[in-house]
Amino acid sequence: MSEMSPSADGQNRATGEATDPTISVVIPTLNEEENIETCLDSVFDALQDGPSFEVILVDSNSEDSTVERARQYPITVLQITEDDLTTPGAGRYVGWKVANGDLLLFVDGDMQLTGDWVRDAHDTIESEPNVSGVDGYLDRATSAERESVNAINGVMLYDAAVLDEVETFDPFLQGYEDIILGFQLRAAGYDLLRLPIVSATHARPYEISQLKRRWNNGYMYGLGQVVRKSLTSPKILKLLLIRNLMFVLFLLLFSVGVATFVVSRILFVGWVLMATSLFLADSLWEGPSFAAERWIRNGISWYGFCRGFLMTVRAPSEFPLDAVETIADGTTHGPGIESAPKVSAS
The missing domain is CATH 3.90.550.10 (Spore Coat Polysaccharide Biosynthesis Protein SpsA; Chain A)
Structure with missing residues (x-):
């Protein structure tokens, strides 16, 4: 070799x-x-x-x-x-x-x-x-x-x-x-x-089993990395937003949940009730198994996004x-x- x-x-x-x-x-x-x-x-x-x-x-x-x-x-x-x-x-x-x-x-x-x-x-x-x-x-x-x-x-x-x-x-x-x-x-x-x-x-x-594989391979970090990398490129950020609109909504929802947990337990309880209502509505709309898979996937993706966003941006030439x-x-x-x-x- x-x-x-x-x-x-x-x-x-x-x-x-x-x-x-x-x-x-x-x-x-x-x-x-x-x-x-x-x-x-x-x-x-x-x-x-x-x-x-x-x-x-x-x-x-x-x-x-x-x-x-x-x-x-x-x-x-x-x-x-x-x-x-x-x-x-x-x-x-x-x-x-x-x-x-x-x-x-x-x-x-x-x-x-x-x-x-x-x-x-x-x-x-x-x-x-x-x-x-x-x-x-x-x-x-x-x-x-x-x-x-x-x-x-x-x-x-x-x-x-x-x-x-x-x-x-x-x-x-x-x-x-x-x-x-x-x-x-x-x-x-x-x-x-x-x-x-x-x-x-x-x-x-x-x-659903693919989530474990994607997590183990680090794929969940990718979106956070590209958002961090594109902060100075409004056109690309707009395209990312359009492509991931549903996830962006989940991202905001979970971020609010974390913020309320830190700030006030009463506010956090209110957030839990709101999130539960949204999950039940989702279950009635497309079925409980589909809703559960989507919420689990987006919850894990939220954490992966945050991890990826915090990673250092490196130039390809450094490889x-x-x-x-x-x-x-x-x-x-x-x-x-x-x-x-x-x-x-x-």
Whole structure:
């Protein structure tokens, strides 16, 4: 294993070497041993008849066999070796740093990519110069029309040249790194599109048990971090407010509860009665189980928001690339690959 080279300006953001793939696929992972082979197979299947591509997997110091399984494929495998640096933003940032392609395709390690979306997304960016990024729907499409959006997420295809112009993914964000990047791109005058097609299927449908996973991985801190980071950007703060209006209402409610508890027990009792009434109304509106899940989720998110807001804002350039190790060097692949060719791990 070797350390990843420091970043440098040029075609390859890490080495400055000449480029050849059209698409660089970046796959951030954390303990995805159950999903990573399915993910990689889907990537090779989706891109085999398209333009040339490379695959870069950036692992966040997984404790399972994710890296060992990924090394069976002819891809670049990098690993962030310090746990306090292993954020979703870091995986995407490191992938961007070493990517060679004109287009950057981000796919999470628990997703199964679809080929139809890749072709349509590629054609869209190639034919519409002001479009900087394209996504689709996870699992099922809920619209028959493409739409302009303020941010893309899930599986995302970006124009690499545009990402080079902006701050790109913030490696210190525990979450929301894709949303804040979308807002920055829109603020810079670029368009983002959502195509009316399924981009991938997802191995983890959302349920209450996901709260524990999101908390353990620090994802709950992301919104607080981006609000703190955007205090001097009113336009981005407005977009964050619009996107999270329901949570903002819960944020105010829980904050008032804490304030009344500190100031006056009588006021706190009044707050409890008010909150109970709102919960009962919510239960009558959408059912007690849904209401309970929403209130628990927002209560935990309130605490996560406060923790994230108090975190120090750091510039992406401060990310220590010497903490990234190269596990395997990949190659560029072209049209005509019939399946994902596995290789023996060295």
